[in-house]
Amino acid sequence: MPTFPSTLSKEERIYSKKLIEALFQGGRSRSMSAFPLRVVYMLHETHSEETAVGPRSRFLISVPKRCFKRAVKRNRVKRQVREAYRHHKSIVAEYPVALAFIWLDNRLRSSEDVDARMISLLRRVAERISGTEKARPADHPQTTQDGTTTISETNPSANVLEKEERS
Numbered sequence: 001m002p003t004f005p006s007t008l009s010k011e012e013r014i015y016s017k018k019l020i021e022a023l024f025q026g027g028r029s030r031s032m033s034a035f036p037l038r039v040v041y042m043l044h045e046t047h048s049e050e051t052a053v054g055p056r057s058r059f060l061i062s063v064p065k066r067c068f069k070r071a072v073k074r075n076r077v078k079r080q081v082r083e084a085y086r087h088h089k090s091i092v093a094e095y096p097v098a099l100a101f102i103w104l105d106n107r108l109r110s111s112e113d114v115d116a117r118m119i120s121l122l123r124r125v126a127e128r129i130s131g132t133e134k135a136r137p138a139d140h141p142q143t144t145q146d147g148t149t150t151i152s153e154t155n156p157s158a159n160v161l162e163k164e165e166r167s
Helices: 017-025 071-091 111-138
Strands: 030-034 037-043 058-062 097-103 148-150 160-163
Touching: 017 037, 017 097, 030 111, 037 111, 058 071, 071 097, 071 111, 097 111
Parallel strands: 058 097
Antiparallel strands: 030 037, 037 097, 148 160
16 A cells, blocks of 8 residues: 555645535445544545646535534534545545535534544445445446346446346
């Protein structure tokens, strides 16, 4: 696993309205949570010039106003999440993934707690993405020897589409 500097550049942040809309519209995006954080993620296309030196992952942080009415508290939570991501981004930095971290709790948490939840989420996202990338070439339906049509070779019994009738 390559090491990346513990800094956050503008290229690592999501500021494109199109990418944000694609991330939250569903379809290709997935989500999981480790309370008090929820992550919405999806693989995205990157340009080779951007990723030649730095990480390929991009992120954004959202702390809803309904959780904290005061901006001071929202900013503190965003700072904690940003710092936790900065320290552990090497877990997902090699994947072209867009991440959106959403705060779910209406209580402030310690930085250690946020850090532990961030590690948990990033590892789970990396596991799912690495599994998805391996299964990508086999996304097209394939017919096996016994006549069943499957989508993926990773678990043929889980996604049997139909049994072809033999003439």
